[in-house]
Amino acid sequence: MAAAARSQVMSLYRTMLRESAKFPSYNYRNYALRRVRDAFKANRNVEDPKAVERLMEEGWQTLALIQRQVPERVTACGCASSMWRCRAVSLSVQLLPLSLHL
Amino acid sequence: MLASGRTVSSRLLRPTAWLPLRLSSERTAASFPQKELIKKHEQDEPRPLYMDFQATTPMDPRVLDAMLPYQVNYYGNPHSRTHAYGWESESAMETARKVESCSIFRKQVADLIGADPREIVFTSGATESNNMAIKGVARFYKAKKRHVITTQTEHKCVLDSCRILESEGFDVTYLPVQNNGLLDLELLEASIRTDTSLVSVMTVNNEIGVKQPIKEIGQICRSKGVFFHTDAAQAVGKIPISISDWKIDLMSISGHKIYGPKGVGALYVRRRPRVRLEPIQNGGGQERGLRSGTVPTPLAVGLGAACSIAQEEMEYDHQRVSMLANRLVQKVMSEIPDVIMNGDPEQRYPGCINLSFAYVEGESLLMALKDVALSSGSACTSASLEPSYVLRAIGADEDLAHSSIRFGIGRFTTEEEVDYTAEKCIEQVHRLREMSPLWEMSQEGIDLKSINWTQH
Numbered sequence: 001m002a003a004a005a006r007s008q009v010m011s012l013y014r015t016m017l018r019e020s021a022k023f024p025s026y027n028y029r030n031y032a033l034r035r036v037r038d039a040f041k042a043n044r045n046v047e048d049p050k051a052v053e054r055l056m057e058e059g060w061q062t063l064a065l066i067q068r069q070v071p072e073r074v075t076a077c078g079c080a081s082s083m084w085r086c087r088a089v090s091l092s093v094q095l096l097p098l099s100l101h102l
Numbered sequence: 103m104l105a106s107g108r109t110v111s112s113r114l115l116r117p118t119a120w121l122p123l124r125l126s127s128e129r130t131a132a133s134f135p136q137k138e139l140i141k142k143h144e145q146d147e148p149r150p151l152y153m154d155f156q157a158t159t160p161m162d163p164r165v166l167d168a169m170l171p172y173q174v175n176y177y178g179n180p181h182s183r184t185h186a187y188g189w190e191s192e193s194a195m196e197t198a199r200k201v202e203s204c205s206i207f208r209k210q211v212a213d214l215i216g217a218d219p220r221e222i223v224f225t226s227g228a229t230e231s232n233n234m235a236i237k238g239v240a241r242f243y244k245a246k247k248r249h250v251i252t253t254q255t256e257h258k259c260v261l262d263s264c265r266i267l268e269s270e271g272f273d274v275t276y277l278p279v280q281n282n283g284l285l286d287l288e289l290l291e292a293s294i295r296t297d298t299s300l301v302s303v304m305t306v307n308n309e310i311g312v313k314q315p316i317k318e319i320g321q322i323c324r325s326k327g328v329f330f331h332t333d334a335a336q337a338v339g340k341i342p343i344s345i346s347d348w349k350i351d352l353m354s355i356s357g358h359k360i361y362g363p364k365g366v367g368a369l370y371v372r373r374r375p376r377v378r379l380e381p382i383q384n385g386g387g388q389e390r391g392l393r394s395g396t397v398p399t400p401l402a403v404g405l406g407a408a409c410s411i412a413q414e415e416m417e418y419d420h421q422r423v424s425m426l427a428n429r430l431v432q433k434v435m436s437e438i439p440d441v442i443m444n445g446d447p448e449q450r451y452p453g454c455i456n457l458s459f460a461y462v463e464g465e466s467l468l469m470a471l472k473d474v475a476l477s478s479g480s481a482c483t484s485a486s487l488e489p490s491y492v493l494r495a496i497g498a499d500e501d502l503a504h505s506s507i508r509f510g511i512g513r514f515t516t517e518e519e520v521d522y523t524a525e526k527c528i529e530q531v532h533r534l535r536e537m538s539p540l541w542e543m544s545q546e547g548i549d550l551k552s553i554n555w556t557q558h
Binding site: 023028 | 152163164166167170258418513514515516
């Protein structure tokens with residue numbers, strides 16, 4: 001039981017750090033990474049299962065909050081490609097056969 | 103019949119130069135024109151480091167998250183979903199039902215200062231709260247009480263409101279402060295007359311960061327039966343405040359100083375014993391008749407969220423800001439001689455550091471540090487060329503008042519930003535001092551005060 005909880009906590013921690021690293025703004029990104037690390041470090045020795053449950057719940061909610069505010073996918077050039085899904089490219093791909101036929 | 107090149111079909115057969123040619127795997131839309139513009143903008147003009155948290159603060163992402171449903175959804179309708187952001191949770195919408203009285207958010211603000219929710223009035227900011235408090239209380243009690251006391255280091259809106267009261271026939275005493283920026287309590291006690299209605303002293307000064315002895319001032323005012331107003335815009339959420347311990351009757355709160363939205367603030371008005379004020383904004387009787395007008399729900403939500411976050415994070419933020427402030431001050435003061443910190447070194451909020459660099463002009467230092475967003479003096483006086491009245495009030499010399507810079511450290515400041523600022527500052531001060539004739543003279547041992555500058 002405790003081992004399962006520990007792996008869940010680690011998984012949440014890793015996911016939160018991964019999502020926090022996606023903030024486009026330097027200040028928000030660093031704050032999120034630092035705050036997540038410090039929060040998990042501070043609560044490292046909590047034993048009471050109810051408290052752990054409550055903290056995990058808070059963690060999931062914070063993770064959802066971060067996910068709402070960061071781009072879905074961050075590409076190599078650092079731009080938020082989720083916003084511009086290359087609609088123009090797909091549109092031009094559709095028009096290409098049209099121009100070739102006439 | 104028609105020449106080639108004239109028909110529609112032939113035009114379409116021509117190579118379509120307007121199509122983006124690289125339709126290959128590089129679908130990162132690097133060819134998309136808007137994205138290019140933004141990337142170019144960011145590469146050519148990176149934004150400066152923000153070290154001016156006393157002027158305003160960026161909104162905390164958690165506050166934005168709390169506000170979003172109320173911006174894009176109709177309140178009181180918890181069953182619709184905001185598809186733009188994919189809200190799954192309906193419990194977020196349930197609180198919308200209670201939005202009518204803004205009760206939850208009012209409670210969040212009240213809890214931060216230890217008040218009752220019914221004592222909080224939402225306003226458009228600390229400036230409006232200050233105006234309401236000072237003009238409102240003074241005008242309500244004007245039949246018997248015609249005297250108001252304030253200090254010389256208050257915010258412009260407080261001083262301006264007092265000036266208006268003076269033109270209406272009130273008597274206003276502007277108390278001087280000591281060299282460390284703190285108010286002299288005996289002087290305050292001596293200044294209180296039988297016809298004093300209000301004393302207004304700000305909790306934490308926005309220019310020098312000095313923390314006034316509010317508990318003692320509250321004690322004095324309560325014993326003399328005078329209302330005590332404090333402008334706590336810079337203090338709320340940063341230091342623990344208790345309106346009952348400190349015996350405060352009116353308190354101004356600003357949203358955008360505590361990582362909340364701009365355009366909202368609050369005024370705490372005590373109910374027991376009741377503080378009456380004449381409202382500035384009349385109308386439908388909202389907010390207990392003290393401030394009519396629809397409460398901006400998204401902004402009120404933002405203020406409530408900012409207050410509850412501030413309450414949770416106060417300890418963590420205070421430790422971190424103190425650490426960063428010490429780091430900055432140690433670095434700067436150990437490398438450069440003749441640097442003076444304005445304001446009391448103990449009784450202060452650590453995040454607001456005001457340093458005066460002798461023999462260096464403040465504006466030129468600000469321009470030299472152009473990739474750090476700093477300020478000399480407060481935002482509301484930065485447009486004028488005069489040195490800050492706060493520095494003059496604490497008795498700083500003219501030349502030192504001109505050469506002061508305010509460093510603001512907040513929740514989102516990183517160690518790298520602080521280190522960079524300190525190094526840049528040291529480098530530029532050295533450079534400017536090399537060029538300064540006053541510095542040369544002082545190095546040779548000439549006492550600058552003894553020089554008789556000739557009058558042409």
